[in-house]
Amino acid sequence: MTYLTKLSAAALSELLVAKEVSAVEATRAHLDHITAVDTDLHAFLHVAGDAALQAAARIDARRAAGETLNPLAGVPIAIKDVLATHDMPTTAGSKILEGWVPPYDATVVARLRSAGLVPLGKTNMDEFAMGSSTEHSAYGVTRNPWDRGRIPGGSGGGAAAAVASFQAPLALGSDTGGSIRQPAAVTGSVGVKPTYGGVSRYGAIALASSLDQVGPVSRTVYDAALLHDVIGGHDPLDSTSLTDSWPSMAAAAQAGLTDGALKGVRVGVIKELSGDGFQAGVTQRFTETLALLVAAGAEITEVSAPNFEYAVAAYYLILPAEASSNLARFDSVRFGIRVNPESGSLTSEHVMSATREAGFGAEVKRRIILGTYALSAGYYDAYYGSAQKVRTLIQRDFATAFSQVDVLVSPSAPTTAFKFGEKLADPMAMYINDVTTIPANLAGVPGMSIPIGLAPEDGLPVGLQIMAPAKADARLYTVGAAIEQLLEARWGHTMLSQAPALTPTEMFASEEGAV
Amino acid sequence: MSEITAEQVAHLAYLARIDLSPLEITNLTHDLGQIVDSIAKVSEVATADTPATSHPMPLTNVFREDVVVPSLTVEQALSGAPDRAGDKFRVPAILDEE
Numbered sequence: 282m283t284y285l286t287k288l289s290a291a292a293l294s295e296l297l298v299a300k301e302v303s304a305v306e307a308t309r310a311h312l313d314h315i316t317a318v319d320t321d322l323h324a325f326l327h328v329a330g331d332a333a334l335q336a337a338a339r340i341d342a343r344r345a346a347g348e349t350l351n352p353l354a355g356v357p358i359a360i361k362d363v364l365a366t367h368d369m370p371t372t373a374g375s376k377i378l379e380g381w382v383p384p385y386d387a388t389v390v391a392r393l394r395s396a397g398l399v400p401l402g403k404t405n406m407d408e409f410a411m412g413s414s415t416e417h418s419a420y421g422v423t424r425n426p427w428d429r430g431r432i433p434g435g436s437g438g439g440a441a442a443a444v445a446s447f448q449a450p451l452a453l454g455s456d457t458g459g460s461i462r463q464p465a466a467v468t469g470s471v472g473v474k475p476t477y478g479g480v481s482r483y484g485a486i487a488l489a490s491s492l493d494q495v496g497p498v499s500r501t502v503y504d505a506a507l508l509h510d511v512i513g514g515h516d517p518l519d520s521t522s523l524t525d526s527w528p529s530m531a532a533a534a535q536a537g538l539t540d541g542a543l544k545g546v547r548v549g550v551i552k553e554l555s556g557d558g559f560q561a562g563v564t565q566r567f568t569e570t571l572a573l574l575v576a577a578g579a580e581i582t583e584v585s586a587p588n589f590e591y592a593v594a595a596y597y598l599i600l601p602a603e604a605s606s607n608l609a610r611f612d613s614v615r616f617g618i619r620v621n622p623e624s625g626s627l628t629s630e631h632v633m634s635a636t637r638e639a640g641f642g643a644e645v646k647r648r649i650i651l652g653t654y655a656l657s658a659g660y661y662d663a664y665y666g667s668a669q670k671v672r673t674l675i676q677r678d679f680a681t682a683f684s685q686v687d688v689l690v691s692p693s694a695p696t697t698a699f700k701f702g703e704k705l706a707d708p709m710a711m712y713i714n715d716v717t718t719i720p721a722n723l724a725g726v727p728g729m730s731i732p733i734g735l736a737p738e739d740g741l742p743v744g745l746q747i748m749a750p751a752k753a754d755a756r757l758y759t760v761g762a763a764i765e766q767l768l769e770a771r772w773g774h775t776m777l778s779q780a781p782a783l784t785p786t787e788m789f790a791s792e793e794g795a796v
Numbered sequence: 797m798s799e800i801t802a803e804q805v806a807h808l809a810y811l812a813r814i815d816l817s818p819l820e821i822t823n824l825t826h827d828l829g830q831i832v833d834s835i836a837k838v839s840e841v842a843t844a845d846t847p848a849t850s851h852p853m854p855l856t857n858v859f860r861e862d863v864v865v866p867s868l869t870v871e872q873a874l875s876g877a878p879d880r881a882g883d884k885f886r887v888p889a890i891l892d893e894e
Contacts, residue, residue: 381876382875382876383876384868384872384873384875384876385868385872476853477852477853478852478853478855491850491851491852492852517860520855520858521851521853521855521858523853588841591837591838591840591841593835594834594835594836594837594838595835595838597831597834597835598835598838605812609812609813612813613878614877614878614885614887615876615877615885616876616877617876617878618878619878619879622815626889626892626893627888627889628888628889628890628891628892629887629888629889629890630813630892631888632888633813634810634813634814634815635815637812637813637814637815638814638815638816638817641814643820643823646809646814646816646820646824647824647827647828647831649812649814650805650808650809650812650814650824650828651828651831651832653808653811653812654800654804654808654828654832657808657811663836663839664832664835664836664838664839666842666848667838667839667842668835668838668842669848669849669850670838670841670842670843670846670847670848670849671838671841671842672848672849672852673846673847673848673849674841674846676849676852708827708830708831709830709831709834712831712834722852723852724852725852725853726852751852751853
């Protein structure tokens, strides 16, 4: 049943609907594959095997009884550990929440369950989603399936690695400054950050509330669209949730597969997101993709977004400021661990301080202290106040650009996957890695990353970022599916079919080889 | 060059309620200095006439009907607490006797 793990969610769904494969068989195939490969990759923090098989059996029973179910019913899915699940631990990659089982489901998780998707488990992430490499997880790194000595991106490295290594066809991620799109780029998978407010944040452990968005992680654009349709739409439990009615993203992706889908589409190339600092192979694949777009009838224009240069700086003021107040809830009283101080009196204040010293990792402390600084009297106007003004300028850059073009494109990340430890010693080197993805979060616009080939110099995946105006998420799916189809036609295969095999036997062989 | 001192970091850590070791304070003083130098450039373009944006999708007055809906039970609400006393969260002393 190994072949079941290689199928897209859409292809698996067809077999399930036709009753050629049961949800239990599909779930068991994925659980077996997790057992075979994940001790090494460590994409999952928790695998809920029994619960998954029971959920799958219920779907099979309902389908056998002739119920009409969502097409994705019975399809397995992995869930980033930032999302509350009432039956699985939810730690956000932090020791401070070790073992915490929330008393409720995040809205997106409730919607998955109600559509009949089968949760396999929770995926690894940088602690509280602070990082671009998953090296800041309190529970150890996740390895990139393309090269186990390299990072899988972050913060959602676990979700991307799980999907890229065929441990799940779908995953849910969250994206505050690129945490869905950058892991997708470096693992050769697909990731979408929806319009801010398009998907509920209720039950997503907050990092920076004005930037966070939950979104789909998958191996194909169409699969991401199917998942987007399940999780999207208004949620009264999230006061920032948009009340708009949304078109079918799946239909939008299908529209991208028709002839001439790219004809006359105005594509803007962002001048500021290219050139110095971008790896040669990334630039090469990006340029080739632009040529492919031109050949397909798209009109390419260079657009300038002069204030993007200030986006990373603004982001690393706004994010820490919001995070420092959001993470104040970890007070050792209502949830999480409690640690008593080694000396001094046992007051609430001292216990809280000792708990946060023991429970938070270095990056979380760094950002809380930075945020506390940015918000303190005397610095507020110069730092946080200015960053909010930059946010306005970046929104204006997007508005100007989208008055000329339908979508904007850039490489999803400046480089391919870097090696473990390469950027750990220098926080700014890690932060600047998000230069391509951060502007979309500051402006609230949707963004998608799709694979566009391997960089010739290192054989690692390169991603294309596509951005659309706020609420025009459907456009991403049309354009993304069209480009994906063009590339796969040219390659004669999918991107992830080229990833190194991860069978247990080969893993042992490579370990022996390394010795 | 920003002038972030170890005393400042220690004070920020107190405000943020995180005990830090002397080594952590030393490291954070260095990191923060470097980060603040890099991000201070926001003031270059943030002119007085630029309005601030706090939220990407401005929404105002998001109300709902004032009706009772199901909520967590006491047991659910206390299920993750590190300590409890009956139906309540048990907390350490609020006031220091010293």
